[in-house]
Amino acid sequence: MALTFYYSPQSSASRVHDTLTALGIPYEEKRVDLRAGDQKKPEFLALNPNGKVPTIVLDGTPMFESIAIQIALGERFGVEKGLWPALGSPEHLTALTWLCWGQVTLGASLFRYMHNTSEWHPKEQHNAAQAAAALKELGEQIGMLDAHLKGRDFVTGPRLTLADIDLVSVLGWGLDFAKIDTTPYPNVAAWIARTRKRLPPHSAS
Structure with missing residues (x-):
């Protein structure tokens, strides 16, 4: 390989x-x-x-x-390393769903917020209304993830998967960049802490 x-x-x-x-x-x-x-x-x-x-x-x-x-x-x-569910299992379908959601739905809102607030984009392209709308969407999306995580250690259930690692990587910078307080999302906050504890020491999340 x-x-x-x-x-x-x-x-x-x-x-x-x-x-x-x-x-x-x-x-x-x-x-x-x-x-x-x-x-x-x-x-x-x-x-x-x-x-x-x-x-x-x-x-x-x-x-x-x-x-x-x-x-x-x-x-x-x-799959062999226990970080991805067996293909075709219910957990596999759940992992695919949340992995794609994090990069497409959540990611789109984060990048829209960044585009309208970040110094990486020219100030003349910033739009305060668009930034506010994206921030509102982010709150709703994180709330949806928080509801999903109620009673679950990780997104597919009791086991950490690459979907958790990927989502935490997205949220790791997103929450800080958008200055989103996780207090209203206790399940998300606890899940981020659990996932980060399981990551190797050289991981860059």
């Missing part, structure tokens, strides 16, 4: 790094300098025509889009 991981710090590649660390599988790291435009070089575009990270090459085959990468890693390496 040969795996190369293309990443940039403080990007969505962090969640893939967390997963790779948790799985404990060997891989080669290659840093992509986004500010220098490494992601637009022909050799990188040959692997990922989107020109974005994360990207992996697994046994010679390039993959991009973090959802696809996480599912592939879970199915190939996670």
Whole structure:
């Protein structure tokens, strides 16, 4: 097995790094300098025509889009290591649901808030109404996750999976960036603490 991981710090590649660390599988790291435009070089575009990270090459085959990468890693390496439910099981369907929800639904609201408030985006593009709407959506979405976690240690039940690791990676920076108080979401707060305790020491969530 040969795996190369293309990443940039403080990007969505962090969640893939967390997963790779948790799985404990060997891989080669290659840093992509986004500010220098490494992601637009022909050799990188040959692997990922989107020109974005994360990207992996697994046994010679390039993959991009973090959802696809996480599912592939879970199915190939996670079941044996107890970090991904058996394919076709009820827990597997639940893990897929929440993994995709975190990156698509929750992620969209976080990025919309960031786009309208962050210094990474020009101030003339900021829209206070859009930021407020995104923040409201985030509160509703975190509340939905909080309700799901009631009576559960992790999103699929009693066992930690890559879906938890990925979701905590998203929320880890999202809650801090949006300055969201977790007091109204005690189940989410407790779940984040439980998940972080289970992560390897070098994980970057």
